[in-house]
Every structure is written in structure tokens, then in C-alpha cells.
Amino acid sequence: MIPELYLADLEAKPAALADLADALEGGDPFAGIPSGIRRVLLLGMGSSRYAARVAALRLRAAGTDAVAEYASAALSYPPDPETLVVAVSATGGSRETLDAVARHRGRSFVLAITNNPGSAVTEGADLVVPMLAGEERGGVSCRTFQHTLALLLALGGHLTVPGWGGRVSGGEPGGLGRDVPELLRRTAEATADLLDRRDEWLEPAAALLDGPHGVYTIAPVEHLSSAEQSALMFREGPRRAADACETGDWAHVDVYLTKTLDYRAILFPGSRYDEQAMDWIGQRGSTVLAVGGDLPGARACVRYRHDDDPDVALLTETLVAELVAARWWLAGN
Numbered sequence: 001m002i003p004e005l006y007l008a009d010l011e012a013k014p015a016a017l018a019d020l021a022d023a024l025e026g027g028d029p030f031a032g033i034p035s036g037i038r039r040v041l042l043l044g045m046g047s048s049r050y051a052a053r054v055a056a057l058r059l060r061a062a063g064t065d066a067v068a069e070y071a072s073a074a075l076s077y078p079p080d081p082e083t084l085v086v087a088v089s090a091t092g093g094s095r096e097t098l099d100a101v102a103r104h105r106g107r108s109f110v111l112a113i114t115n116n117p118g119s120a121v122t123e124g125a126d127l128v129v130p131m132l133a134g135e136e137r138g139g140v141s142c143r144t145f146q147h148t149l150a151l152l153l154a155l156g157g158h159l160t161v162p163g164w165g166g167r168v169s170g171g172e173p174g175g176l177g178r179d180v181p182e183l184l185r186r187t188a189e190a191t192a193d194l195l196d197r198r199d200e201w202l203e204p205a206a207a208l209l210d211g212p213h214g215v216y217t218i219a220p221v222e223h224l225s226s227a228e229q230s231a232l233m234f235r236e237g238p239r240r241a242a243d244a245c246e247t248g249d250w251a252h253v254d255v256y257l258t259k260t261l262d263y264r265a266i267l268f269p270g271s272r273y274d275e276q277a278m279d280w281i282g283q284r285g286s287t288v289l290a291v292g293g294d295l296p297g298a299r300a301c302v303r304y305r306h307d308d309d310p311d312v313a314l315l316t317e318t319l320v321a322e323l324v325a326a327r328w329w330l331a332g333n
């Protein structure tokens with residue numbers, strides 16, 4: 001893994017998003033999924049599973065029987081011709097995902113979503129959808145995570161909105177059925193805004209989060225992938241202790257750390273339990289950087305273009321942690 005190339009991968013996000021938007025405008029990549037699917041089983045590891053879990057939640061909210069599982073799980077749904085297995089692997093080579101797919105090949109309908117179309121995960125798949133994230137030369141999944149989320153939102157539209165076909169608009173933010181190419185163009189603008197203005201916010205944000213006891217990340221379950229991916233970026237690049245927590249669950253889990261640690265966190269607002277967490281944060285004198293919204297009690301807030309759109313936020317907000325991670329990694333930690 002190479003920090004300079006990781007930073008270049010981040011800087012290339014807007015262009016890659018535009019490419020994906022163009023491709024989706026050209027047609028629905030999920031058109032080959034047969035009708036009659038009764039259940040959706042999303043499988044992946046690491047950031048691929050983070051993205052899958054948020055997508056599965058949206059599918060359930062739309063009334064579809066869907067779950068995202070660790071591909072490494074020994075116990076899972078049995079293969080079934082009416083089950084759509086969505087195998088997500090950026091590299092296409094994660095052993096756990098390949099093992100899980102092997103149980104379904106030829107027995108369930110297997111859709112492989114990968115950034116590496118010739119890879120092992122595509123072997124025997126019924127449908128392959130490329131992430132179109134370009135090569136991640138830094139060796140860290142960052143654009144692929146963003147593209148996975150976008151493609152899974154598109155898949156959700158395909159599965160739940162009659163006649164969606166990739167472009168029908170009218171879907172509510174936070175749900176399914178939005179015009180995904182248009183959403184991707186807004187995300188590219190949001191991403192470019194954060195990149196272009198990093199001289200203003202990056203140094204103060206990095207200083208706020210730079211404590212002796214690691215970095216914590218907090219997000220509502222609908223955006224939990226943002227907290228998880230942010231924590232992963234702090235571990236994978238600069239190799240710092242980092243962990244993610246769901247905002248409501250925070251008062252049952254992470255609150256215990258605030259008494260003894262110099263607790264420093266990124267909080268992605270949007271949970272009805274933001275205030276509950278911030279009450280404790282205030283009492284304990286902990287440090288919170290809010291990303292994507294103003295949050296009373298936060299030491300600072302990083303805002304960006306279109307951050308009031310929850311889908312743009314979902315696709316964009318990890319960039320703050322990714323850029324802080326790149327900065328620490330480049331500085332030799």
C-alpha cells in the first residue's frame with residue numbers, strides 16, 4: 001500500500017463517479033436479473049460488506065426480504081433458485097467471498113459486483129456488473145467502496161421500483177428508486193467541493209482527531225457504512241486504533257470509553273439519538289468533529305456541497321476520514 005497513490009486515488013473520485021454516471025445512463029446493468037426473485041442475500045467482507053449492509057437495510061425498508069452477511073459465515077440461507085446472491089468483491093479474490101459463492105453457484109442466481117471483471121468471483125456467476133472505479137493504485141479500497149454503494153442503490157431501484165430501468169426519478173432520498181446517474185453527479189460535486197476546500201478544513205480536523213487513544217466514528221444505522229469505512233481507513237493507512245459505533249447504540253457501548261480515554265470521534269449527524277450521544281459527550285468533555293451537518297456541542301463541523309441530501313452524504317462523507325488518514329499516513333504517522 002502506497003500513501004501517495006492512495007491520495008491520488010481519492011483525488012480521482014469525481015472523475016470516476018462521472019464515468020459511472022455515464023455508464024448507468026447507457027443502460028440498466030441489472031436488466032439480466034430474472035423476475036421471481038424472493039430473497040436477496042448480499043455477501044462480502046470488509047468495506048464490501050459495509051456497503052452491502054446499508055443496501056440490505058434499504059431493501060428491507062422497501063419490503064424486500066434482504067440481508068447482508070459476512071461471507072465468512074458458516075451458517076447462512078440455503079441455496080435457492082428464487083434467491084439472488086449478490087457477491088461483492090472489489091478485487092474479486094477474497095477467499096471468504098469465493099467460498100460463500102461456491103455454495104450458491106448453479107443453485108441460486110449469482111450476481112457478482114467487482115472492480116476486476118476477469119477475477120475469480122465472476123467464474124460461474126450468472127451476471128457480472130463491473131464497479132468501474134478504475135485501478136486503485138494505492139492498494140486501498142476507497143473508490144470501489146463508493147461505487148459499490150452507488151451500484152447497490154441502483155440494484156435496489158431495479159428490484160423494488162417498477163419500470164425503474166436505471167433512470168426513473170421520483171425516489172425519495174434515503175430510500176430506493178432515485179435517478180442514480182443524477183445522484184452520482186451531485187456526489188461528484190460534493191466530493192470535488194471537499195477536495196477543493198481541503199486547505200480550509202483538513203488541518204484543523206486532523207488536529208482535533210489526533211489523540212493518544214485512537215479515533216472513533218459514529219453514524220446512524222442508515223449510514224453505518226460511513227463510520228465503518230472511516231474507521232477502516234484509519235487502520236489500513238496510518239495504522240491507528242479506530243472503531244465504529246451506531247449513534248443510538250453509542251449510549252450503550254462507546255459511552256463507557258469516554259470516562260477513561262481521551263475520546264475523539266467523527267460523528268455523522270442524522271440519527272434521532274444525536275442529542276443523546278452529544279449530552280454524554282458534553283458531560284465527559286470528549287471531542288467530536290461533525291461531518292455533513294451542524295451539531296450543537298461539536299468542536300467543529302465540516303460541511304460540503306449538497307450535504308443536506310442524505311444519499312449524497314452516504315456516498316461522499318467518508319472522504320473526510322480518508323483525507324485525514326492520508327495526511328497522517330503521508331506524515332509517517
Ligand SMILES: O=P(O)(O)OC[C@H]1O[C@](O)(CO)[C@@H](O)[C@@H]1O
Nearest residue numbers: 045046047048089090091094141
Ligand atoms: O472487496 P474485496 O476485494 O473482497 O475486499 C474485502 C476487504 O478486504 C480489503 O481488501 C482489505 O484486505 C478491504 O479493502 C476490503 O474492505
